[in-house]
Amino acid sequence: MNDQLEKTELDINHTCCFTGLRPQKMPFGFDESNEFCKRIKNHLEQEIIHMITEQQVTHFICGMALGVDQWAAEAVLSLQERFPQITLECALPYETQAEAWTVEQRERYFSILERCSKETLLQKHYTSDCMQKRNGYMVNKSRFVIAVWDGSLGSTSNTVRFARHRGKEIQMIDPMKL
Numbered sequence: 001m002n003d004q005l006e007k008t009e010l011d012i013n014h015t016c017c018f019t020g021l022r023p024q025k026m027p028f029g030f031d032e033s034n035e036f037c038k039r040i041k042n043h044l045e046q047e048i049i050h051m052i053t054e055q056q057v058t059h060f061i062c063g064m065a066l067g068v069d070q071w072a073a074e075a076v077l078s079l080q081e082r083f084p085q086i087t088l089e090c091a092l093p094y095e096t097q098a099e100a101w102t103v104e105q106r107e108r109y110f111s112i113l114e115r116c117s118k119e120t121l122l123q124k125h126y127t128s129d130c131m132q133k134r135n136g137y138m139v140n141k142s143r144f145v146i147a148v149w150d151g152s153l154g155s156t157s158n159t160v161r162f163a164r165h166r167g168k169e170i171q172m173i174d175p176m177k178l
Contacts, residue, residue: 016051017061017091017138019159020068020148026175039178040148044068045075047146047171052083061089061138062116063131064097064109068148073112087117093134094126135159139166148173 028034032041051057062073076088090113098109113119122134135155139145145163147170149156163170 011059012141013143014055014057015059015061015142016048016055016057016144016146017142018063018069018072018146018148019135019138019156019163020072020146020173021150021152021154021156021175022065022067025150025152025154026067036175036178040068040173040175041071041075043173043178044072044146044148045079047173048072048075048079051144051146051171052079052086055144057144058085059087059089061091061141062112063134063138064090064092064112065131066101066105070108070112072146073116077112077115088112088115089118089120090116091120091122091134091138093122093130095121095124096126131155132158136162139163139168143169145170146173147171148175150174150176 023030026037028037031037048060060072060076063069064073073088073090076086080086098106101109122137123130135158139159139162145168147156147160149160149172151174160170
């Protein structure tokens with residue numbers, strides 16, 4: 001086996017990606033001061049710490065969607081002080097992902113991008129399957145998946161199903177049970 005392949009496999013074995021619900025699917029919407037939202041973020045951070053300390057994860061991949069994706073990215077970035085070995089990759093489905101978002105949402109998005117270790121642009125323009133391609137990229141590059149999901153149908157359920165099919169280790173966080 002050549003060195004590059006060994007490095008790739010090592011990276012996959014020490015990589016975790018995220019999938020989860022958008023704020024619109026949460027009972028508190030965009031109100032991150034809500035206690036329920038704070039519990040989800042805290043639980044997400046504890047799972048990230050577990051991945052670092054128990055599974056030796058050093059690389060995290062985030063799809064940069066609103067909600068869980070960005071909360072996870074911000075948690076990884078804040079944990080870099082405590083765990084300087086960890087890196088954050090932002091997997092962008094298309095170049096103008098945040099174009100239609102509010103000014104505040106775009107500022108948050110670009111703030112995360114400025115601080116991440118790696119930015120991966122999967123394609124320049126939006127297509128109907130670009131989010132699915134992004135999710136496939138993240139799952140294929142990871143051994144672990146943290147999914148904040150209530151069992152509802154949608155992009156998160158498709159990503160969890162794909163991760164199961166690919167034999168990934170999935171840590172489920174049901175936000176409705178916190």
